[in-house]
Amino acid sequence: MSSVVIDRADSGQSQPRGERGLRIEPQGVGGxxxxxxxxxxxxxxxxxxxxxxxxxxxxxxxxxxxxxxxxxxxxxxxxxxxxxxxxxxxxxxxxxxxxxxxxxxxxxxxxxxxxxxxxxxxxxxxxxxxxxxxxxxxNGTEPLFDPPAFELPDSQLTLRARKEMILDCDHYIPFSNSCDIQHLIAVHGMKLEVNPQDLNITPYSIQYIQEQVTPTMGYVRMNVHMIGTNTLHLTGEMMGRMMYLMSTSRSLPGNRTQIYQCAATARRDEPGDEQVAAAMIEQSLQFGRRLMEEDMPILNRISFRQDVLTHSDRVLAMYFDWVRAFPRSSVACEYIAL
Ligand code: FES
Ligand SMILES: [Fe+2]
CATH class of the missing domain: 2.102.10.10 (Rieske [2Fe-2S] iron-sulphur domain)
Incomplete structure (x- = not known):
């Protein structure tokens, strides 16, 4: 792993830096x-x-x-x-x-x-x-993009949704993990490599194919898809079956974040398939939950800055630039304010 500090041109950082690097304005500032x-x-x-x-x-x-x-x-x-x-x-x-x-x-x-x-x-x-x-x-008067959906309609899926924990930080921080290669390797024990050219970035989404070896699931090839700054879809094959895993979140007052998960797989018209699907869905949800539990003690105490980044943070730097450019709205804030 290179320890070269990437320069600002590399990272797309154009805003003035403080001693501890760049902030991303907290949710609530500018909407x-x-x-x-x-x-x-x-x-x-x-x-x-x-x-x-x-x-x-x-x-x-x-x-x-x-x-x-x-x-x-x-x-x-x-x-x-x-x-x-x-x-x-x-x-x-x-x-x-x-x-x-x-x-x-x-x-x-x-x-x-x-x-x-x-x-x-x-x-x-x-x-x-x-x-x-x-x-x-x-959050707005009209949606800017379609709501999150898996590639199959809900009617063809066996699906479980679950409410998870509340994190004491804004949502773009935990969701940066999908582009934080150092973190995925160091904390979650994954083996993977992602390069900036692998990313397909639009104003409202980031997508790339991630090939990795996880400690619990072995080799996994996943389509990683950020939809907005608060929803992550992972699509990958598990034991010959396409599995869909989503983690998503809602901003709460005080810059906290309520996390939810959903996992699904295509319904099959075979005897006993419901139990098989349910077990695999549970395994997917447990996988997502384990990652979050590993992150929780870190994220609950973070004082976030985009500070000194190194070579393997290039993808992460792109994510932060994308988050900074993401539109915000305060049109509803006065109506819902406490
Ligand atoms: S009717 Fe709602 S506050 Fe009076
Ligand atoms: Fe993580």
Whole structure:
């Protein structure tokens, strides 16, 4: 491994450095990354229930309409700011617990207990998608890219979604691990090499093929796909079967990050296949969880800087440049602020 310090031209670093290198502004400065965030697991959002969810600098509510379609709105009533999670679903509207103003699924106030509904009373409504076992919301008024999905539709997959730990750092730090070759080798015991020319980078995604030898699974060839700064898809073959593993995350107030995982494989119409698929899915989820548990004590105490990088950090430097260029939005922040 070379110990040559890469120069700024190599790393794409153009911003002024402090004594300890470059920051990436914390989430919340200039808004939050414009990406799809998992708001809750589909199984958590029971019909008739209003779920309170911490997200970015505040809180939102999630609920299903009469057709079962999920909706995500800012949490605080436009009258006096009561948290609508304490309210009820009444005739398909969200009714505030404080004075019974009612909001439709677009976030518009459509009734009060006494007066005519004020047009100005409108909640922030997020673009929403349901898939891979999660309800997703996009941070913005319109999505900039498609929500995360595996290459097969959910209906053809056996799939498990799981809520994991909360990390005490912003999401772009744990997700940098997918491009952090030194870390994958040193901490996770993998054997691999990735070069800058292997990366396919678009404004909203990074993709490359990773060939590695892991301590627990042996040789693995994986398609590594970052979708936004908070979701990582790994696709690879395990015992003759394509497995899909996703880790994803939601920004929480205080620059913390809620991690989720989902694993899936194609459903096969064979006797006993459900048990086989379930066991392999569990193994994939355990693989992902082990990586996170190895990272957790490190990430919970990190004071992140992009400081002195060396030759094998070239891919990581590209990732950090990509994160810096990623669009942020604060359009919803005032509505959801605590
Ligand atoms: S605070 Fe919601 S109706 Fe008054
Ligand atoms: Fe890691």
């Amino acid at each position: 939050y990354d414009q990406t799809w965030y998992p708001i809750c697991m589909s199984s958590e959002l029971e019909p008739g229930r209003i779920l309170s969810v911490e997200w970015m600098n505040g809180r939102v509510i999630a609920f299903r309409d009469k057709d079962g379609k999920p909706h995500v709105l800012s949490a605080f009533c436009r009258h006096l700011g009561a948290d609508l999670a304490g309210g009820d679903i009444v005739d398909g509207t969200v009714r505030c617990p404080y004075h019974h103003w009612r909001y439709d699924t677009s976030g518009q106030c459509v009734a009060t207990a006494i007066d005519r509904a004020p047009q100005a009373a409108k909640l922030f409504r997020f673009p929403v998608h349901e898939g891979l076992g999660f309800v997703w919301a996009f």
